Amino acid sequence: VTKILVETQTVRLELPPGGLKLSNEETLAEIDVAYETYGQLDIDGKNAIFVCHALTGDAHAAFYQDDKDKKPGWWDTLIGPGKAIDTDRYYVVCSNILGGCKGTTGPASINPATGRPYGIKFPLITVEDSVQVEKLLLDTLGVAELYAIIGGSLGGMRALQWCVSYPDYVRRCICVASAVNLSPQALAFDIIARQEIECDPNWKQGKFYEDNPEHMNGLVRARQIGHVTYLSAASMAAKFGREIREKPMPGEQSKFSTSFQVESYLNYQGQKFVERFDANSYLYISRMMDMFDLEADYGSLREAFKHTQTKFLVVSISTDWLFPSVQQLEIVSILLSLRKHVSYFMLDSPYGHDAFLMESDTLQRGIESFLSGETPSQPADTLDHQDLELISEMLEDDMHVLDVGSGDGSLILALQEARNISGVCLDLDFDKVETCMRRGLSVIQLDADTGLSLIEDNAFDCVLLNQTIQQLHSALQTIKQLLRISDTGIVSFPNFAYYGYRLSLAFKGRLPVSKVLPFAWYDTPNIHLVTVRDFRDLCKQHDIHIAQMEYESVSLTGRLMLSLGLPNLGAERSLAKITRNHKTPTE
């Protein structure tokens, strides 16, 4: 395989007279930024994707810097020709963060005022400052707007800050395993890690550059602490178990060191890190991450995100305890309540927080489909047109609608066309989520039984439960949630009291299989059999108002029964418009 080569470049930014003013009112007179680019910028400057690295990453995100390199850049699994971030299509830029030690101005850089390294005289910096510097870089490169921004962990925080700082500039944002602020648990690990550096006698209050010390034990410890938080219990068990090495590692002189593989791994990773990273940069950047707080900085998340025009994709990792999924769902929830375009999925991986850096088919598919997602002019042909007409009649134009159990998004697409609604899909199946994203739809991967609880009150004008309710474990709870997040719901379900089904059971002694109920008893997703009468009773008992009820039957006899006013016998399917308020008289 031919290696594609790339070179890290450095540019001195053009700053306003007096230098760049930072959030803490201090200024930086000179700023160099190290960056790499992959692919070509379009003539209109609108096909750029900016990649934000995490805490200890750098500008080398993809390709090889030298033919002899064993490993490519840190996100080469995602970036390249024909990959999820396709360099045949996009102009991809990644730069080293402000305060870093891989070419961008940071504490090891020479302070023009003194001619010596800044050390800890370097000003305290924020994520907002780093984003300001990155914007100046993109201006220099001629990027007119960002097709997308993407990052994991601290990179995800930077991506979010970009959307808040430049709400009209960023078209799409992919935020992986990240948060609007760090949890106290995550802060705790960072605090201990920084204290380890500060307690190291070789650190010398940040003035260690002239000595160039070989042993920066504080930084080794800091990395080891961090590294444990990036793994999961399962991945550590699988990787190391309680396996014992035969020979001690060189340098293992302590009476109390063990021969466990995990100890040798941590020693190896700590040592490798200290050879490539600057202790002061670690202090500055990890503090920058700790202080990031969109909620505190803008008064509320609602305020922070209110102006953004960006389409978001938020991704969680199932085993990430450093940035648990509740933090990503907080972002999703606020964006949904602001009626922004947001998609969400969970990467099911054993690798903990680090999973975003590992090869993953799901992550690649998710990112690729979100980036290439476009609304097709015609919805797919998988829809029952009778259903569509009935649902469409029950809606009003321009409503904001959630489709629970949305499948491939065909219903929402058709309703967008018929009613100009703005729609959000919700489904548990990643394949469906991927299809929806590919079709340009906003889609949330959640279990309808539990997931609705994360959505804020009145986030939608209407919620659809189209042929889904009979598949839920807690149908009543879901209906109650539905009428919390919206004052109207449309619930359609197969009527198990339909005369044809009764006959099948009575005379054949078999559970019915039909077009409406296509599953055999052993593989049916339908776990709660419901009839028209049952549904009405449930609504009555729980003070749920039925504003309109429609019935469908394909058989002649069924239709005859419906015309005789016998819906419980004649309807194969039923469609109910329910409301929490008695807005319209009952049928």
Ligand code: COA
């Ligand atoms: N003893 C000593 N060394 C060991 C070992 C053991 N028991 N087990 C593995 N190693 C060494 C391997 O020889 C290999 O060395 P190399 O990098 O010089 O080739 C290295 O450890 C492999 O690391 P490992 O973690 O096993 O690789 P991975 O493929 O599972 O994970 C990364 C890749 C990049 C995710 C991971 O190495 C890493 O760096 N994680 C931290 C990333 C980070 O900074 N995250 C921050 C998010 S904010």
